[in-house]
Amino acid sequence: MSQNKFVQAFTEEEKKAVQELKAQLPELLKATAPATDEAPLSSLWGVPLTAEGDDERVDVVLVKFLRARNLDVKEASIMLTDCLIWRSKFKADHVLQESFDQSVLGRVGFLHKTDKEGRAVTYNLYGGDINLEAVFGDVENFVRWRVQLMEKGMQHIDFVNVDSMIQVHDYHGVSLFGSRTANSKQATKEIIKIMQDNYPEVLAKKFFVNVPSWGSTIFKLVRPLLSENTVKKFVICSSSEVSESLLQQISKENLPKQYGGDSVVPELTASDEKTKEKETPLQNDETIEADTLGVD
Numbered sequence: 001m002s003q004n005k006f007v008q009a010f011t012e013e014e015k016k017a018v019q020e021l022k023a024q025l026p027e028l029l030k031a032t033a034p035a036t037d038e039a040p041l042s043s044l045w046g047v048p049l050t051a052e053g054d055d056e057r058v059d060v061v062l063v064k065f066l067r068a069r070n071l072d073v074k075e076a077s078i079m080l081t082d083c084l085i086w087r088s089k090f091k092a093d094h095v096l097q098e099s100f101d102q103s104v105l106g107r108v109g110f111l112h113k114t115d116k117e118g119r120a121v122t123y124n125l126y127g128g129d130i131n132l133e134a135v136f137g138d139v140e141n142f143v144r145w146r147v148q149l150m151e152k153g154m155q156h157i158d159f160v161n162v163d164s165m166i167q168v169h170d171y172h173g174v175s176l177f178g179s180r181t182a183n184s185k186q187a188t189k190e191i192i193k194i195m196q197d198n199y200p201e202v203l204a205k206k207f208f209v210n211v212p213s214w215g216s217t218i219f220k221l222v223r224p225l226l227s228e229n230t231v232k233k234f235v236i237c238s239s240s241e242v243s244e245s246l247l248q249q250i251s252k253e254n255l256p257k258q259y260g261g262d263s264v265v266p267e268l269t270a271s272d273e274k275t276k277e278k279e280t281p282l283q284n285d286e287t288i289e290a291d292t293l294g295v296d
Contacts, residue, residue: 004056006163010063017071018059021080024073025051028081036088044084045154057159064163068200083198092147092198096155100145104134111152112265113254119204120156121166121250122149123265127173127210136183139190146191150199157202164204166249168259172210172239207246208236209259 002008010018029040029049043049047057062080069075087093109124136142153165208219223231237245243260255261 002056004060004160006060006063006159007056010059013071014063014066017066017073017076018062020073021062021066021076022051022058024077025049028077029084031081032084032088035085038088041084041088041093044087045157045159047159060159060163064201079197079200086194086198090147092151095144095148096151098144098148100141100148104131105142105145108135109146109149110265111149112256113250113263114156115166115250115254118156118162119165120153120162121168121254122153123168123170123256125170125172127171132181132184136181136187139183139187142187143190143194146187147194150195154199154202164202166204167206168246169206169208170210171208171212174212203233205233205235205249207249208234209242209246210239211236 029042031040033040041049044061047061048055049058049061062076065076065080065083066073069079107125108130109122111120111122113121115121157163157165211219219234219236235245246255246259247261250261252261254263256263256265258265
């Protein structure tokens with residue numbers, strides 16, 4: 001009997017699909033080498049991709065690609081192959097060693113402690129006084145930083161006790177009308193594609209906090225376009241519901257003070273906290289991007 005709680009929860013259909021996909025791993029890995037001109041990757045997120053042995057973490061990784069493709073083994077195989085090719089070309093396994101200006105990018109997003117089930121929590125800030133030129137002036141730099149933030153979260157996933165993470169998207173100060181730059185739109189588009197294509201089924205729950213009334217209206221309009229499985233992971237909170245909602249998921253000692261907890265976030269300076277107390281004035285017209293809804 002399986003010792004892995006996630007494998008124990010597989011349906012019979014999932015078990016069958018996992019075994020089919022696992023049997024294809026040797027050839028799948030070979031297929032990635034010509035596309036990258038490098039030796040094929042032999043592991044993903046620290047899990048050896050092998051069809052042999054009794055490491056059930058492999059099954060947990062594979063089922064994520066299968067679920068993302070409705071258990072279609074062929075499509076999941078293509079997705080996994082493309083993911084490994086992207087990781088090799090992007091050098092995703094090395095991004096954790098790279099350095100970025102946290103005084104700028106730390107105000108846009110940060111990883112801070114875990115929820116009550118040991119899952120990493122990532123906070124993404126969309127309002128306040130974000131300097132668009134400083135953040136998005138170098139699109140490639142921003143994209144690599146954002147992937148690094150995701151990889152930091154993946155470090156907390158061992159596929160034995162934890163197989164997913166939590167995200168909090170904070171829209172305090174965001175208006176329906178605000179300035180956007182060509183770089184910020186390009187970066188947003190790239191990040192959305194990267195996350196959708198290469199990090200399947202790693203999100204347990206996504207909180208949308210301090211959502212203005214127009215944000216709720218937009219969500220209702222696009223909800224029919226989203227899968228039921230995706231919508232079930234969304235929790236939308238108005239300003240008055242933030243603390244109560246987050247404290248159900250995250251213990252008070254781990255929740256940042258900004259959200260009603262006791263934890264201090266190094267990435268947010270005193271000046272940042274003051275900024276979050278102010279509303280951002282209306283600026284130029286903008287189109288609401290997919291990231292406003294957290295579709296990444």
